[in-house]
Amino acid sequence: MAITMRLGRPAGIDQLVPFEEDPGRPGAGEVLVRVRGSSLNFHDYLVVTGRMPTAVGRIPLSDGAGEIVEVGPPPGDEVDADPSMTLRVGEAVLGTFFRHWREGAPAQWGHAVVAGEHVDGYAREFAVVPVAALTRVPHGLSLAEAATLPCAGLTAWRALGCCGGIRPGDVVLVQGTGGVSVFALQFAKAMGATVVATSSSEGKLERLRALGASHVINYRAEPNWGRAAKRWTGGRGVDHIVDIGGADLLNQSIEACRTGGSIALVGLLAGTSGRVATGRIMAQQVRLQGVVVGSRTDQLEMIRAIESLGVRPVIDSSFQLQELPAAFRRQEAGRHFGKIVVEM
Incomplete structure (x- = not known):
């Protein structure tokens, strides 16, 4: 038995x-x-x-x-x-x-x-x-x-490797400290990318730095974290984003993304529907890809x-x-x- x-x-x-x-x-x-x-x-x-x-x-x-x-x-x-x-x-x-x-x-x-x-x-x-x-x-x-x-591991891998086409030197943004986000940070660093990471906990932000994040953003202290991430890149924007929130939070990812960049939508922690800045997606020519494992x-x-x-x-x-x-x-x-x- x-x-x-x-x-x-x-x-x-x-x-x-x-x-x-x-x-x-x-x-x-x-x-x-x-x-x-x-x-x-x-x-x-x-x-x-x-x-x-x-x-x-x-x-x-x-x-x-x-x-x-x-x-x-x-x-x-x-x-x-x-x-x-x-x-x-x-x-x-x-x-x-x-x-x-x-x-x-x-x-x-x-x-x-x-x-x-x-x-x-x-x-x-x-x-x-x-x-x-x-x-x-x-x-x-x-x-x-x-x-x-x-x-979690395969979702992160496919978001970056198969769908994102990540290359050495790219800037990748990950959100939070759940399994997918931590795997995405690890894969991105191992493939030669620079990683920006977000969390609401200062303790977790320090752990993200220890794993290799080059820049961290406390999204409670900085509610417009998308703009903060773009500002950190000198206004260019990040190349790839692994978005775990969906719904209204997707607009922050669009804000952070460079023209011609990509967003992998891998989670819906903030809900299954919301207002999305479709005009900005088009104007910035952002590639938005849903990823399910x-x-x-x-x-x-x-x-x-x-x-x-x-x-x-x-x-x-x-x-x-x-x-x-x-x-x-x-x-x-x-x-x-x-x-x-x-x-x-």
Whole structure:
């Protein structure tokens, strides 16, 4: 028997209940994974609190890393595995955010199935997972570190690498100290960019400096932080912005952006709609790109980059599986810097 955390009804952090359940057996094209680590994303918070509805009894958490403990029967001609995996018992594996987005440009079918929302996720000690929804783990990272990558890490990587086309010497602006923003800072610095970072906490601003931010802005002390960022560049504006707010806050990003620059919209912390200065987007010829995580091919590219650039995830805190409600409370309070992980 194994511990599993399931979401009751009505949804809510306090409705996460542990159960002892049979781990199950893998079918054709599947493996049984001993889950060693997961991490919390804003998406997980929306599911657990009921703002993103899911089935009663759903096992949450989209991210997961662990070891193969059993391999199911061969799936015939439908084998679709990461060629760098051996699919042997004991091999370390990492889940993908989207179960069916394997490669190529985004498509509607690629966003149809997300672990922890549409199918059971990784808040459990054992999980039966399709081989096609796994990749290898980056060399040199622990399983807890690897478990921070499938959502936040890949979102940051795709926002800068795939969609932003970042180059050495560019100026990148990141917002806040959540997982995506911290990863974006790390990737940008490792690729030779200069980083401007924002936060409302002086203590967190110092930590952002320690990670490599060249300039930091306290957005409470400087409400028009977009103008402040542009002023710091001598009036030119920043080249790339990773925007986690959306809605009305997007106008601050537009203010900060240079003519011909790019904004990757990766989050909606400030809401799903608002007034946007479309005239300025056109006049400044800003490229605005929505980014929703990425494909398995993108994840493999990110893994190679992490190994080449020497990037290590920043872990804020670690909780045991049965402490999952406390982990979500920390996330809800906004006290974290980097990723909150859950270890099994």
